[in-house]
Amino acid sequence: MGLFVSLTLAALALFITQIYLRRIQKRYALSKASAKHGCAPPKTLPSRDPFFGLDTFFATFKSMKNHCRMRTTQADAQKYGHTYQSFPFARRTITITSARNIQTVLSLEHEKFGVRPIRGPAQDMTGPGIIVNDGKVWEHARAMIRPAFTRTLIADRETFDVHVERLFELLPTDGSVIDLQPLFDRLILDSSSEFIFGESFGSLLPSCPIDSQAFLDAFNYAQKGVGIRVLLGKARFLVRDAKFFQSCKLIQDYTRRHVDRALERKEGRQDKSEGDNSSSERKVVLVYELAKETSDRSMLTSQLLNVFFAGRDTPAVALTNIFFLLARHPDVWTKCREEVRGLQKEALTFEKLKSLRYIQHVINEAMRVYPPVASQTRECTADTILPSGGGHDGSQPIYVQSGDVVVINFWTLHRDASVFGPDPEAFRPERWAEARPTWEFLPFGGGARHCPAQQLALFWIAYTLARMLLKFEQIRNEDPVEEFVEQMKLNMESWNGAKVSFVVG
Numbered sequence: 231m232g233l234f235v236s237l238t239l240a241a242l243a244l245f246i247t248q249i250y251l252r253r254i255q256k257r258y259a260l261s262k263a264s265a266k267h268g269c270a271p272p273k274t275l276p277s278r279d280p281f282f283g284l285d286t287f288f289a290t291f292k293s294m295k296n297h298c299r300m301r302t303t304q305a306d307a308q309k310y311g312h313t314y315q316s317f318p319f320a321r322r323t324i325t326i327t328s329a330r331n332i333q334t335v336l337s338l339e340h341e342k343f344g345v346r347p348i349r350g351p352a353q354d355m356t357g358p359g360i361i362v363n364d365g366k367v368w369e370h371a372r373a374m375i376r377p378a379f380t381r382t383l384i385a386d387r388e389t390f391d392v393h394v395e396r397l398f399e400l401l402p403t404d405g406s407v408i409d410l411q412p413l414f415d416r417l418i419l420d421s422s423s424e425f426i427f428g429e430s431f432g433s434l435l436p437s438c439p440i441d442s443q444a445f446l447d448a449f450n451y452a453q454k455g456v457g458i459r460v461l462l463g464k465a466r467f468l469v470r471d472a473k474f475f476q477s478c479k480l481i482q483d484y485t486r487r488h489v490d491r492a493l494e495r496k497e498g499r500q501d502k503s504e505g506d507n508s509s510s511e512r513k514v515v516l517v518y519e520l521a522k523e524t525s526d527r528s529m530l531t532s533q534l535l536n537v538f539f540a541g542r543d544t545p546a547v548a549l550t551n552i553f554f555l556l557a558r559h560p561d562v563w564t565k566c567r568e569e570v571r572g573l574q575k576e577a578l579t580f581e582k583l584k585s586l587r588y589i590q591h592v593i594n595e596a597m598r599v600y601p602p603v604a605s606q607t608r609e610c611t612a613d614t615i616l617p618s619g620g621g622h623d624g625s626q627p628i629y630v631q632s633g634d635v636v637v638i639n640f641w642t643l644h645r646d647a648s649v650f651g652p653d654p655e656a657f658r659p660e661r662w663a664e665a666r667p668t669w670e671f672l673p674f675g676g677g678a679r680h681c682p683a684q685q686l687a688l689f690w691i692a693y694t695l696a697r698m699l700l701k702f703e704q705i706r707n708e709d710p711v712e713e714f715v716e717q718m719k720l721n722m723e724s725w726n727g728a729k730v731s732f733v734v735g
């Protein structure tokens with residue numbers, strides 16, 4: 231036993247020494263390459279653990295637990311500059327909040343910044359699809375998936391309206407208090423499942439069909455497991471959790487059943503009206519669109535799961551954040567109502583909604599202040615240079631080495647006073663009459679991996695908002711906590727949801 235412990239400790243010491251030596255080697259190579267290219271490092275977050283930066287790692291957790299992760303990173307950027315570095319687990323992590331550096335990572339040099347090294351562990355759940363891959367595999371997936379999102383914009387108002395009507399059944403009209411967050415979750419779950427699988431989960435109905443519920447339970451469990459695995463990276467083999475793998479199998483089997491149905495339909499073995507209700511010819515369903523491109527079952531299964539993973543709740547988070555803000559700005563609600571006055575729901579087409587300027591400003595402003603995707607992470611896969619942020623005044627370029635992690639902070643990017651005016655913390659939709667941001671406003675990301683569902687998501691959001699404006703004269707905040715309390719999950723959500731009451735108009 232004594233010998234075993236000694237050997238284990240010796241192996242551990244060797245492992246740690248190796249990591250540390252590798253870090254010194256890398257640091258040396260970095261300073262040589264930096265000097266050669268006229269680069270300088272950005273400022274470094276102070277750390278009490280100069281070897282492994284464990285305190286930096288735990289500080290990140292603490293700020294997440296205390297619901298202040300984004301505010302903390304914003305304060306760091308104010309103190310150390312728009313680009314700064316830290317070394318959690320002895321690994322260089324560069325946080326960028328300036329439009330120029332973000333454009334470099336997402337667009338100009340995007341091939342050198344991958345997601346696969348970071349999101350790879352999600353493949354146990356989702357398979358090798360669009361959101362977890364880089365290079366040719368990602369390019370192929372994106373080329374296959376994008377056209378379906380464009381086609382669906384010949385907007386399927388009627389399909390979405392079915393779910394909105396079900397939502398209305400659940401909204402109290404007697405002035406009692408309701409948290410909109412779980413309702414918006416169900417609205418988007420139902421509409422995204424209908425768009426992706428051709429069959430809605432029906433979670434807004436009085437009883438959710440059994441296999442949908444089993445799928446959702448398994449999905450939620452597996453998603454948490456993915457979060458832990460992404461965090462642990464290479465050490466994820468330490469987590470032994472049979473339920474995680476059972477859940478992954480269940481969701482893959484469920485998705486495969488929809489794939490099989492789509493393939494049968496393609497081969498003409500199924501009655502076309504079966505399984506996709508009425509108006510099947512007009513309605514765009516992702517699984518049917520992708521089945522036109524390939525008959526590869528596992529590829530189809532994994533792409534569908536990837537899209538579901540990316541889109542099943544982000545519009546719900548955006549809607550919740552919008553209503554959170556409107557409940558605290560009743561004057562903005564009144565102004566929005568003016569804009570939709572007299573419109574019937576049939577008139578709320580994609581084009582009409584786009585033309586409602588003030589409502590579009592409100593959506594933009596809410597997504598600026600509380601972006602559902604508040605940050606993104608990439609790993610540098612080939613040495614390159616960021617144009618600014620280095621040196622004492624942040625004006626020099628920064629040399630970035632393969633293996634460095636880059637965190638893109640949209641929350642802080644959206645608070646640039648030089649672009650949005652002197653009051654960037656305020657919710658003021660009127661600023662959009664003047665503001666013309668480009669790379670300074672990226673709620674849907676930017677560049678090569680820009681969200682392919684942006685227009686679809688914006689249609690769902692604007693349609694739901696317009697319908698609620700038509701129905702309710704007033705919205706009232708019923709939450710004693712006035713300020714936004716962030717909850718960092720995969721998205722940045724409101725910890726307190728959006729507790730409101732309505733006055734019928």
Ligand code: HEM
Nearest residue numbers: 361537540541544545548602603673674675679681683687
């Ligand atoms: C308000 C709602 C939404 C927001 C704020 C949003 C935001 C984003 C962002 C920021 C990215 C880029 C991620 C990155 O840079 O790695 C992204 C990618 C993506 N989104 Fe969305 N999204 C929304 C809705 C949706 C919906 C409804 C779907 C699907 C039904 C969807 C599917 C995807 C996919 C598949 C990608 C990956 C694209 C790629 O890697 O090439 N999104 N989204």
